[in-house]
Amino acid sequence: MFESDPLIESDIDAYLDQRVRKDLVRFITCGSVDDGKSTLIGRLLHDSQLIADDHLETLKTDSQRRTGTDDIDLSLVTDGLKAEREQGITIDVAYQYFSTRHRNFIIADTPGHEQYTRNMATGASTADLAVILIDARKGVVQQTRRHSYLAALLGVKHIVIAVNKMDLVDYSEQRYLEIVAEYTEYSANLNIESLEYIPLSALHGDNVVESSEVMPWFVGPTLIDYLNAVEVAVPISTNEFRLPVQLVLRSGADFRGYAGSITSGQIHRGDRVTVLPSGVSSTVQRIVTFDGDLDMASAGDAIAVTLGDEIDMSRGDLLVKEGENVELDTSIAATIIWMADKPLDLGEQLILQSHNGTANVRVDTVRYLLDVNTGQKAKATALQLNEIAECSISADRKLLFESYESNRAGGSFILINRISNSTVAAGMIAGPLSPWDQAPKDSLEVQDSEIGALERQLRYRQRPCTVLLTGLTGAGKSSIATALERCLFDRGNSTVRLDGENVRLGISKDLGFTAVDRSENLRRVAEIAHLMNSQGLIAIAALLAPQAEARARARQLVGADQWVEVFLDTPLSVCRSRDTTGLYEAADRGDIEEFPGVSATYEAPEDADLRLDTSDMTVDRCVEVIVTLLKEKGFIHE
Amino acid sequence: MQNSSLSPQRRSYLDSLESEAIHVFREVVSQFRRPVMLYSIGKDSSVLLHLARKAFHPGSIPFPLLHIDTTWKFKEMIEFRDRICAELGLDLLVHTNLEGLAAQINPFDHGSQTYTDIMKTDALKQALTRGNHDAAFGGARRDEERSRAKERIFSFRDSNHRWDPKNQRPELWNLYNGKVSDGESIRVFPISNWTELDVWHYIHLENIEIVPLYLAAPRPIVEREQNLIMVDDARFPLRPKEQPRTRSVRFRTLGCYPLSGAIESIASTVPEVIQEMLLDRHSERQGRIIDHDQLASMEEKKREGYF
Numbered sequence: 001m002f003e004s005d006p007l008i009e010s011d012i013d014a015y016l017d018q019r020v021r022k023d024l025v026r027f028i029t030c031g032s033v034d035d036g037k038s039t040l041i042g043r044l045l046h047d048s049q050l051i052a053d054d055h056l057e058t059l060k061t062d063s064q065r066r067t068g069t070d071d072i073d074l075s076l077v078t079d080g081l082k083a084e085r086e087q088g089i090t091i092d093v094a095y096q097y098f099s100t101r102h103r104n105f106i107i108a109d110t111p112g113h114e115q116y117t118r119n120m121a122t123g124a125s126t127a128d129l130a131v132i133l134i135d136a137r138k139g140v141v142q143q144t145r146r147h148s149y150l151a152a153l154l155g156v157k158h159i160v161i162a163v164n165k166m167d168l169v170d171y172s173e174q175r176y177l178e179i180v181a182e183y184t185e186y187s188a189n190l191n192i193e194s195l196e197y198i199p200l201s202a203l204h205g206d207n208v209v210e211s212s213e214v215m216p217w218f219v220g221p222t223l224i225d226y227l228n229a230v231e232v233a234v235p236i237s238t239n240e241f242r243l244p245v246q247l248v249l250r251s252g253a254d255f256r257g258y259a260g261s262i263t264s265g266q267i268h269r270g271d272r273v274t275v276l277p278s279g280v281s282s283t284v285q286r287i288v289t290f291d292g293d294l295d296m297a298s299a300g301d302a303i304a305v306t307l308g309d310e311i312d313m314s315r316g317d318l319l320v321k322e323g324e325n326v327e328l329d330t331s332i333a334a335t336i337i338w339m340a341d342k343p344l345d346l347g348e349q350l351i352l353q354s355h356n357g358t359a360n361v362r363v364d365t366v367r368y369l370l371d372v373n374t375g376q377k378a379k380a381t382a383l384q385l386n387e388i389a390e391c392s393i394s395a396d397r398k399l400l401f402e403s404y405e406s407n408r409a410g411g412s413f414i415l416i417n418r419i420s421n422s423t424v425a426a427g428m429i430a431g432p433l434s435p436w437d438q439a440p441k442d443s444l445e446v447q448d449s450e451i452g453a454l455e456r457q458l459r460y461r462q463r464p465c466t467v468l469l470t471g472l473t474g475a476g477k478s479s480i481a482t483a484l485e486r487c488l489f490d491r492g493n494s495t496v497r498l499d500g501e502n503v504r505l506g507i508s509k510d511l512g513f514t515a516v517d518r519s520e521n522l523r524r525v526a527e528i529a530h531l532m533n534s535q536g537l538i539a540i541a542a543l544l545a546p547q548a549e550a551r552a553r554a555r556q557l558v559g560a561d562q563w564v565e566v567f568l569d570t571p572l573s574v575c576r577s578r579d580t581t582g583l584y585e586a587a588d589r590g591d592i593e594e595f596p597g598v599s600a601t602y603e604a605p606e607d608a609d610l611r612l613d614t615s616d617m618t619v620d621r622c623v624e625v626i627v628t629l630l631k632e633k634g635f636i637h638e
Numbered sequence: 639m640q641n642s643s644l645s646p647q648r649r650s651y652l653d654s655l656e657s658e659a660i661h662v663f664r665e666v667v668s669q670f671r672r673p674v675m676l677y678s679i680g681k682d683s684s685v686l687l688h689l690a691r692k693a694f695h696p697g698s699i700p701f702p703l704l705h706i707d708t709t710w711k712f713k714e715m716i717e718f719r720d721r722i723c724a725e726l727g728l729d730l731l732v733h734t735n736l737e738g739l740a741a742q743i744n745p746f747d748h749g750s751q752t753y754t755d756i757m758k759t760d761a762l763k764q765a766l767t768r769g770n771h772d773a774a775f776g777g778a779r780r781d782e783e784r785s786r787a788k789e790r791i792f793s794f795r796d797s798n799h800r801w802d803p804k805n806q807r808p809e810l811w812n813l814y815n816g817k818v819s820d821g822e823s824i825r826v827f828p829i830s831n832w833t834e835l836d837v838w839h840y841i842h843l844e845n846i847e848i849v850p851l852y853l854a855a856p857r858p859i860v861e862r863e864q865n866l867i868m869v870d871d872a873r874f875p876l877r878p879k880e881q882p883r884t885r886s887v888r889f890r891t892l893g894c895y896p897l898s899g900a901i902e903s904i905a906s907t908v909p910e911v912i913q914e915m916l917l918d919r920h921s922e923r924q925g926r927i928i929d930h931d932q933l934a935s936m937e938e939k940k941r942e943g944y945f
């Protein structure tokens with residue numbers, strides 16, 4: 001590594017003092033094969049005078065051999081392996097190092113090949129920033145979208161769009177602005193914290209290190225100016241303190257230190273901490289390092305702590321601030337990037353490795369394949385090399401985790417093949433697996449009935465279905481459900497009524513009224529309705545069911561062709577005035593949290609089979625309309 | 639380093655690198671049964687040793703050090719090795735390829751390539767196999783040479799100690815996959831992300847002791863094919879009319895003395911070495927004779943099992 005600071009010659013000690021204070025920025029470069037990415041990196045190093053003379057000599061020899069001219073091919077600076085160099089392509093992640101007067105940089109150079117999603121993900125996993133190249137002649141192409149999508153998926157916060165080969169479009173400002181507009185529109189849906197555009201020519205050096213004289217219309221920073229200035233440090237909040245224990249250090253009879261690298265937040269001597277998953281609390285007695293004890297340590301520090309109490313703690317346990325908690329569950333929903341040639345085998349045993357140690361897991365379902373080119377989701381059941389999917393994973397023990405979005409270290413994992421030991425996937429956790437998605441145990445089988453569906457239809461003189469009455473508290477769900485049940489009974493139909501309140505007295509008595517619990521309550525009701533339908537009965541479910549997602553899942557569970565959704569669309573004021581039990585007032589006071597209509601949203605159905613405004617309809621009239629619909633749909637006879 | 643606690647928001651570069659290396663050391667000790675640290679006595683090994691001490695403080699280093707002794711190392715290196723290991727109470731394993739020694743393989747008669755293959759690469763493989771080591775730390779850095787730029791921090795080797803550059807495990811975040819079957823192993827490079835300057839700067843800041851050969855002093859030198867070779871003992875076959883001359887030199891890299899090229903220098907302190915290095919514009923391995931043999935020679939050595 002070479003640096004060109006005048007202090008080196010005049011005062012080496014001052015230079016070194018200054019160098020100690022530099023920080024570290026890790027970035028990835030991505031672009032299509034012909035975007036000139038290798039040339040850009042070569043240009044950065046060359047113009048920063050960071051290529052050693054003997055390397056330069058080798059480059060000249062190599063360049064001559066390949067092109068037959070004396071010009072140095074700057075793309076050769078970063079091409080590492082011999083075979084690849086001969087093919088003229090880079091096929092893996094290569095790391096390059098360079099520094100400026102302000103900063104030190106690690107570049108992960110990742111290839112633009114279509115089939116190498118895994119390399120890009122590898123580089124992005126540790127990057128603060130991504131430089132995405134666009135060929136000015138071609139504009140935003142599929143690979144631009146792919147790279148941007150992956151960078152955002154892996155949580156890279158800052159993206160700089162290097163519009164390269166401006167020399168080939170006559171340094172046209174108009175062309176540059178077209179590309180900016182095109183990319184800005186595309187990237188609006190991506191989760192990117194900061195976005196910067198720079199028009200440049202890596203071949204000629206415009207706007208890489210030196211400002212371009214031929215693009216006076218561009219007033220922004222050069223690439224190197226941008227890299228020097230961008231703020232990548234994450235603000236530290238003390239509540240986020242996380243120390244995954246790597247190993248327990250012992251020395252002598254008394255010393256027992258919990259060693260690891262702090263992944264987020266900050267800790268002080270004397271702080272109260274809790275060990276997860278055991279939940280036992282203690283006090284930080286010492287923060288131990290080779291250079292002496294510290295009063296405080298923060299994210300990135302590799303330390304060891306000792307605690308005031310004797311606690312059983314081992315590798316994979318997590319130390320957090322007292323009162324903090326993370327998820328603990330055997331099932332997770334995660335986005336995984338498949339990195340092995342052999343496709344995923346659903347149900348095959350894999351090893352999951354995270355900061356929580358290792359566990360035996362299996363991927364139970366692949367739910368959606370994510371199209372990195374369009375960002376669209378598609379239903380899928382298989383997963384192949386370089387594909388990305390939302391999956392459900394279950395483990396043979398409880399895993400400690402957080403969502404990747406809220407905490408990169410707490411939400412990342414790799415999957416390892418148990419036979420080859422190779423790393424086959426990288427994963428980012430979305431959260432605990434919703435009960436809707438959990439797979440039943442392998443050993444279970446359906447116990448079939450001897451009575452067929454047709455036999456039941458003939459006996460009961462009806463086709464089974466589930467009627468969901470959904471709406472705000474006070475909309476009239478229970479009243480209509482009771483009246484509908486009476487009406488159908490009197491007509492000779494066989495029904496079962498599932499009132500939200502009734503199920504909470506028994507089968508759902510463990511649930512509260514949070515969004516998660518309401519969703520679970522609906523799931524249980526839907527499961528029961530499904531069982532009842534399979535026995536030939538008509539189920540009438542009266543439930544607030546405020547979430548569109550949960551209603552859609554219930555519809556799917558029961559079967560769309562047996563599902564009748566009735567939306568009681570009654571104005572909130574009317575619902576409030578009907579409330580005799582004081583629920584709305586309690587919600588207003590904050591005594592009840594997450595109350596739909598007050599402190600939580602009721603997502604009105606857009607695709608209901610019926611919409612009834614009970615403020616100007618009687619209960620009987622409502623029942624009449626519903627019964628008419630059931631006849632029309634052929635569930636009951638005329 | 640102690641100043642790390644002063645600036646929680648922006649961590650200094652060397653603090654980040656140091657923490658990363660400590661993390662890797664701890665990870666290996668947690669994941670493997672029989673790790674060993676390759677100790678070449680060079681400056682990178684000295685840094686590695688220092689980091690290992692930090693990683694397990696106040697405990698002692700929980701694995702042995704392994705030195706591959708070709709019997710052609712500088713005398714000062716061996717003295718340094720024995721003194722440091724005694725002072726720190728380290729568990730040192732020394733291995734020499736005895737068959738090579740019996741066949742009197744030496745750098746003068748057999749050429750650097752054959753000599754290196756037998757006395758270094760083969761010796762290393764023998765020692766790792768005999769010790770049944772499932773992980774071996776090395777001080778290689780990605781900036782050393784172009785083929786190293788793609789090296790992983792946990793680098794998988796098959797049961798013949800071979801590296802397959804086309805079939806490396808993806809390495810994401812700081813989750814390192816250390817799973818191996820019997821006979822297979824992982825080479826671990828905790829200072830992968832360091833540059834030569836970082837190593838020197840860290841040696842300076844941490845006051846790490848290094849073999850004095852890295853600092854300029856008057857030494858007996860002969861000049862061959864533009865390489866300055868130090869005559870370290872009587873085994874050096876002087877050519878007719880060849881006379882060692884005393885010149886002020888230092889070494890950028892240390893290995894077997896007949897294969898280590900010195901550079902003329904008056905830099906007798908670490909900062910002066912750094913200064914010279916930054917003002918000079920040649921890369922580190924220039925003084926290492928084996929590299930001139932062929933283009934991308936290091937890659938081929940690595941495939942065969944060389945560190």
